[in-house]
Amino acid sequence: MEEYSVNRAKSEPKNGSMQATVIAEMRRRIIKGDIEPGAPLSELALADEFGVSRTPVREALKQLQTEGLVEIRPRVGTFVTIPSRREITELFEMKELIEGAAARLLAQRGRVPEIDLLERNLREADEAVERDDRERYAELVHEFHDLLVAGADNTKLQAHYRMLMNQLAYARLVMTSLSQPGRATQSDREHHLVLELILAKDGDSAEQVMREHVRASRRALLAGLPISGRHAGSGVASN
The missing domain is CATH 1.10.10.10 (Winged helix-like DNA-binding domain superfamily/Winged helix DNA-binding domain)
Structure with a gap:
């Protein structure tokens, strides 16, 4: 922007x-x-x-x-706005649906330019995880999900996704889930698996794994939230 x-x-x-x-x-x-x-x-x-x-x-x-x-x-x-745990959960339920659908649609499109960008993203993400550079990895997480949705080539889906990400304040919140032990490494593996299934043109499995990935991110996110149920700006989001 x-x-x-x-x-x-x-x-x-x-x-x-x-x-x-x-x-x-x-x-x-x-x-x-x-x-x-x-x-x-x-x-x-x-x-x-x-x-x-x-x-x-x-x-x-x-x-x-x-x-x-x-x-x-x-x-x-x-x-x-300070979203409650319930609001965050509901937003992630919608995120799961949207990104699962995006993975399925992208798998149907073949070798589009977004595929090359996703492959480059994962190479850089591997390096960031190896260095334990969470800040850089968080940026690459954001990019991965944006590329996935862009690759679906569906303007209505993209519009709903963007408003959803704004409500989650994605860039501000991603670090909370990454602060959970081992989450960055697991997140990186999940991204690789999603792309492998997309490349194999297995839309059903790509959607399923993408949805599981978003659910895993939500669990990590909620584990890092204050017990009160309101975050204090310390960052949480799907990764």
């Missing part, structure tokens, strides 16, 4: 494009974890930062609420 500096934001027209800029930038900050879960968001402060009136900021926050990234509490304020 393109990043917008504040200076660039201020130089753009104060119209619908400015509202889109605020949405994109705030979405990016929340997903990356630049703004912590539960943090309050001030319309006035954001309007001042972006050099606009409060109206485009208010509309941007409404859109982010629709996407599940912020919570607007009447007469209280606006806050970055």
Whole structure:
């Protein structure tokens, strides 16, 4: 996603494009974890930062609420969403369905460009696991899942997947599941198996193994969450 500096934001027209800029930038900050879960968001402060009136900021926050990234509490304020364990479980159930379907669809397509990119991704992932570089491996995990969905070549599936990943704040949350002992190594093996089945054009098995992989990621994720059932911004997501 393109990043917008504040200076660039201020130089753009104060119209619908400015509202889109605020949405994109705030979405990016929340997903990356630049703004912590539960943090309050001030319309006035954001309007001042972006050099606009409060109206485009208010509309941007409404859109982010629709996407599940912020919570607007009447007469209280606006806050970055903190998903509960139940909400995370439900989101992962949907993630399992979407990514399982993506694996099946990709297996039916043959040697498309995404296959080469997935093979390169796994080579780099193997190296990251060998170095115990969890930060780099987390980036490659994100890329693997994005490539899988892109390779399915289904725009509706991709749209639902992107909104789902935004609600999970994927980039911010992936490290919690990887912090579980042995999870990075097992995750890497699961990715390899999924791709082997895709290359074999075994759509049924590719879907099954992909769904099992997402379930394993969910178990690792929930094992790293606080007992209270609300995460505190320390990162959890499918890997």
